Amino acid sequence: xxxxxxxxxxxxxxxxxxxxxxxxxxxxxxxxxxxxxxxxxxxxxxxxxxxxxxxxxxxxxxxxxxxxxxxxxxxxxxxxxxxxxxxxxxxxxxxxxxxxxxxxxxxxxxxxxxxxxxxxxxxxxxxxxxxxxxxxxxxxxxxxxxxxxxxxxxxxxxxxxxxxxxxxxxxxxxxxxxxxxxxxxxxxxxxxxxxxxxxxxxxxxxxxxxxxxxxxxxxxxxxxxxxxxxxxxxxxxxxxxxxxxxxxxxxxxxxxxxxxxxxxxxxxxxxxxxxxxxxxxxxxxxxxxxxxxxxxxxxxxxxxxxxxx
Amino acid sequence: xxxxxxxxxxxxxxxxxxxxxxxxxxxxxxxxxxxxxxxxxxxxxxxxxxxxxxxxxxxxxxxxxxxxxxxxxxxxxxxxxxxxxxxxxxxxxxxxxxxxxxxxxxxxxxxxxxxxxxxxxxxxxxxxxxxxxxxxxxxxxxxxx
Numbered sequence: 001x002x003x004x005x006x007x008x009x010x011x012x013x014x015x016x017x018x019x020x021x022x023x024x025x026x027x028x029x030x031x032x033x034x035x036x037x038x039x040x041x042x043x044x045x046x047x048x049x050x051x052x053x054x055x056x057x058x059x060x061x062x063x064x065x066x067x068x069x070x071x072x073x074x075x076x077x078x079x080x081x082x083x084x085x086x087x088x089x090x091x092x093x094x095x096x097x098x099x100x101x102x103x104x105x106x107x108x109x110x111x112x113x114x115x116x117x118x119x120x121x122x123x124x125x126x127x128x129x130x131x132x133x134x135x136x137x138x139x140x141x142x143x144x145x146x147x148x149x150x151x152x153x154x155x156x157x158x159x160x161x162x163x164x165x166x167x168x169x170x171x172x173x174x175x176x177x178x179x180x181x182x183x184x185x186x187x188x189x190x191x192x193x194x195x196x197x198x199x200x201x202x203x204x205x206x207x208x209x210x211x212x213x214x215x216x217x218x219x220x221x222x223x224x225x226x227x228x229x230x231x232x233x234x235x236x237x238x239x240x241x242x243x244x245x246x247x248x249x250x251x252x253x254x255x256x257x258x259x260x261x262x263x264x265x266x267x268x269x270x271x272x273x274x275x276x277x278x279x280x281x282x283x284x285x286x287x288x289x290x291x292x293x294x295x296x297x298x299x300x301x302x303x304x305x306x307x308x309x
Numbered sequence: 310x311x312x313x314x315x316x317x318x319x320x321x322x323x324x325x326x327x328x329x330x331x332x333x334x335x336x337x338x339x340x341x342x343x344x345x346x347x348x349x350x351x352x353x354x355x356x357x358x359x360x361x362x363x364x365x366x367x368x369x370x371x372x373x374x375x376x377x378x379x380x381x382x383x384x385x386x387x388x389x390x391x392x393x394x395x396x397x398x399x400x401x402x403x404x405x406x407x408x409x410x411x412x413x414x415x416x417x418x419x420x421x422x423x424x425x426x427x428x429x430x431x432x433x434x435x436x437x438x439x440x441x442x443x444x445x446x447x448x449x450x451x452x453x454x
Contacts, residue, residue: 059390059391059392059393059394060335060393060429060430060431061335061338061339061342061392061393061396062390062392064335064336064339064392065339065389065392077429077430077431078428078429083428114390
């Protein structure tokens with residue numbers, strides 16, 4: 001086959017796999033409507049080539065009890081982290097993971113999970129560090145899919161491995177490190193943990209085990225907005241007006257603010273990062289994934305222990 | 310490293326986990342959760358008889374009964390949406406139910422580390438399992454004193 005024919009075919013394949021955006025009216029009011037799909041949309045596109053659906057849960061066994069047909073599992077604990085260093089996988093590790101899951105660089109990757117998409121948003125944030133071009137969250141996550149009586153299966157899909165390129169992780173845009181947070185003091189910070197963790201009464205989430213912070217409290221100046229306030233009762237994101245009332249109203253964020261969000265290890269705050277950046281359109285939002293397990297154990301960093309910022 | 314010997318009933322479970330490749334251990338954990346017997350009516354109807362275990366990442370309740378001949382019976386209530394926690398409860402039930410009180414008390418607290426799950430399940434969850442065992446043992450001690 002002459003070279004130009006091969007090229008033409010590649011282009012054709014690429015065009016065939018570009019999936020349409022979900023025209024859902026509620027999404028249109030968000031800053032980046034293309035980052036969300038409904039359960040209906042997923043059900044309608046499940047068999048489309050070019051789509052991979054991935055489930056990411058807090059409970060690492062939930063996927064095995066039944067998942068969206070064809071969905072692969074992305075395990076936050078074993079797959080997205082480096083097994084030794086406290087950090088995410090590197091470019092080679094991410095390429096290996098994506099390849100194993102049958103995800104190509106031009107795949108539309110739709111993530112969903114338990115607990116208001118808490119872990120799915122975390123997985124989406126990690127994938128964003130590698131700039132995967134087409135990432136979307138299924139609004140309402142696992143709970144909504146099940147509540148609507150949609151099909152689930154225990155069958156693990158087998159997708160052929162892909163040739164995912166090695167892309168360096170970009171930690172400069174949506175990730176903040178401790179020194180950067182220290183330099184950021186005085187500018188907007190959102191603490192998304194529970195009120196008890198924020199005031200310093202609790203060193204861990206209510207009903208969750210202690211996870212090793214020596215000091216309790218919050219980063220000086222941080223506003224308290226528990227992450228799950230962004231979710232409605234059916235696990236979907238609240239409409240834009242309601243989100244604005246919380247973040248622009250109560251938390252007094254201004255449209256051009258540079259915002260840092262944090263929680264305990266950076267997972268709950270990924271959810272808020274998604275809300276602030278993709279739904280409300282704040283241009284610069286960084287997730288401080290070292291979060292309280294780093295700050296609350298660091299020597300000499302300032303800490304505030306009271307109910308106000 | 311020396312570890313306290315496990316009761317054969319529990320050792321059998323540890324061996325089972327050791328015998329399967331890592332990739333199948335989560336499936337095994339899931340099966341233990343599926344085998345957890347349902348809560349008998351006397352507890353299902355009177356939930357306040359059960360002790361909450363706040364160290365676990367999901368609402369979990371347990372009850373311990375000791376018969377006059379010192380045989381221990383365990384009861385767990387774990388929601389189906391928490392299969393990992395159910396799996397741990399299932400292991401404790403399969404491994405400890407029917408033993409006598411001294412045998413349960415002799416179970417090493419770090420037993421959960423002998424299942425080869427460290428790389429698959431977060432340390433937070435494994436600690437939840439240790440907490441369940443700790444509460445079972447404390448209840449037995451309290452009953453006897």
